[in-house]
Amino acid sequence: MSQLRIGIIGLGWFGEIHAETIIGIPSLKLDALCTRNAERLAQQGEKFGVQKLYADYNDMLADPNIDAVSICTMWDQHTEPAIAALKAGKHVFLEKPIASTVEDARKIVAASKDSKGILFIGHIARFNPRFRMAKQAIDAGRIGKIVALSSRRNIPAAWTPEILNKIGPIVGDAIHDTDLMLWLTGDRIVSAYAQTVSVRDLKNPDIGQTMFRFSSGATATLETVWCMPEKTPFDIDERMSIIGTEGIIHIQDTFPNLAIVDDNKLHSPDTTYWPEFDGVRGGALRDEFDYFTRMALAGKQPDIGRPEDAAAALEACLAAEESARSGNVIRIG
Known part of the structure; x- marks a missing residue:
């Protein structure tokens, strides 16, 4: 496999920036989008030319053709989609903070140990x-x-x-x-x-x-x-x-x-972090996604963005x- 098919869960302002970054990385294909806001979902689907649009992330995770997900929900809404994605065997790019409680962070870390996919926490700095x-x-x-x-x-x-x-x-x-x-x-x-x-x-x-x-x-x-x-x-x-x-x-x-x-x-x-050129994002966020993709395609656990570090x-x-x-x-x- 030379390309990951990735979906985004959560389409707030930073979910959109994730999408603008992903479309500029040859080893990633933006394949699906998910948000409960129907108007936002349709608008973002049209902007990025994405056909697979979901109001429920469980429906996205049930698609065997989705290899990875980027989770950009609010920090207190990370736990359930992250664990569900890991259980579904997807590679997971989870925005920081890893969770809103230490208990939930530990649950996510534990779920990553048994998953076929890797878990990367987006500490962009x-x-x-x-x-x-x-x-x-x-x-x-x-x-x-x-x-x-x-x-x-x-x-x-x-x-x-x-x-x-x-x-x-x-x-x-x-x-x-x-x-x-x-x-x-x-x-x-x-x-x-x-x-x-x-x-x-x-x-x-x-x-x-x-x-x-x-x-x-x-x-x-x-x-x-x-x-x-x-x-x-x-x-x-x-x-x-x-x-x-x-x-x-x-x-x-x-x-x-x-x-x-x-x-x-x-x-x-x-x-530095996500400069925009002609509608595509570069900088540290692009480097971050590139690193995540290389680790996922190689089946290697990341040395940077480890869930244990994010929990600490x-x-x-x-x-x-x-x-x-x-x-x-x-x-x-």
Whole structure:
């Protein structure tokens, strides 16, 4: 087999971005779409020329000609379709966070052990070339033992009112940096402390500040602000510093590396994660799907995007949220 026939479950804005990525990868064929929204299903089917349209993911999974699925439902709706797809023997690309509870994450991990298909968790930041190069340098021993890490992942307020009624900034975005820190250090997090700030009185707070302690004794601080002012001239302020006993790595994916000024304002389109060219997405998301496809076609379990890693990142972030609610340091493991 040289091509995977893939279906998408969940057609929100990111499900559509998945589709725009898949159509540009020769080893993938976008073969089916699934959402309960009939109007959205028809519109997306027409846009991508897909004939197999489903309102129930179980009907999609019953199709023996579907080799793989991408699951882009909300995080609290991951468990049932992920387990069903794994039981059906499909290869599964599951967007982060892996689940909304540690218990559900463990159920998904367990289901992956008995499946003919592979399970890959879409922690896209691992495919950002800057973080990949940092990982190479750390693995080569260039900065010695890691003793401290810090990150910033802040976005404008205009992006987040709807999102904050579904997920908070720590699990919603700091989980990227949590996963990266676990990957870069090869360590485990043993405690979490966090504070949050509610600016707009939405269901979840606008700001999360988190501290982790690793088993090695290293510490980390993570800043996640989901309410940067409307006039902020860029869409993300993304940074990380990794301090070792023999060196330092600083990663910056912020401020305009591409600036377009029109009669409205300054725009800084994404050039890293899913840049669009002629209706097709590239960047880290394309690299992520390419990696998933190569692993699935080879029948190999992924080394990047392992479900166990995603479960560990989720557990740490949920512990941080519990710390913010209780005011206590939360021990992990």
